[in-house]
Amino acid sequence: DGGITQSPKYLFRKEGQNVTLSCEQNLNHDAMYWYRQDPGQGLRLIYYSQIVNDFQKGDIAEGYSVSREKKESFPLTVTSAQKNPTAFYLCASSNRQVRSGANVLTFGAGSRLTVL
């Protein structure tokens, strides 16, 4: 079955450590996204990538980094510079038919990061 796989589902980190969240899709989608979800805040865009080897900052990119070396993969690194990293992180992908408006976003199950 096609879909998006995020790992790990739960992750605990000590302050000062970098952690990398994995996102893999087998939907042959060009565009991939990372969102952060906090209670009462809704989803906020961290980074997005419309094509391999290219990505753009979203609304809250500070303290995060990404790479897009393969179409299927879009890992997110939460660095020690991120002041409040405890959150639920969601990865999504879509096809590139943006101008037709037909690009449904498909989400992974999420990764919950807790900083101790």
Place this chain on the structure above:
Amino acid sequence: KQEVTQIPAALSVPEGENLVLNCSFTDSAIYNLQWFRQDPGKGLTSLLLIQSSQREQTSGRLNASLDKSSGRSTLYIAASQPGDSATYLCAVMGANSKLTFGKGITLSVRP
């Protein structure tokens, strides 16, 4: 900057009731609007997508409408069931392929 608003933040209704969830957005230059469902601790599931040229979409007991000129969308749920209890989020896709989300409406359907 696009802003998406969903009011109220929470809603509780008895089983069987028809209900309407509202979504408003500030910039009408959108490519599409999507409604998602999220169960606690889970990812988002796409329910309906309305392209900017469309007025509504239907799937089963769900019907979503879009009025771009007034910056509004509604999600109509017919004959609500306890299994419909979840958080419902709307999101709009802009020209830069960025999706802007509302904060969601948490629905509770009482048996």
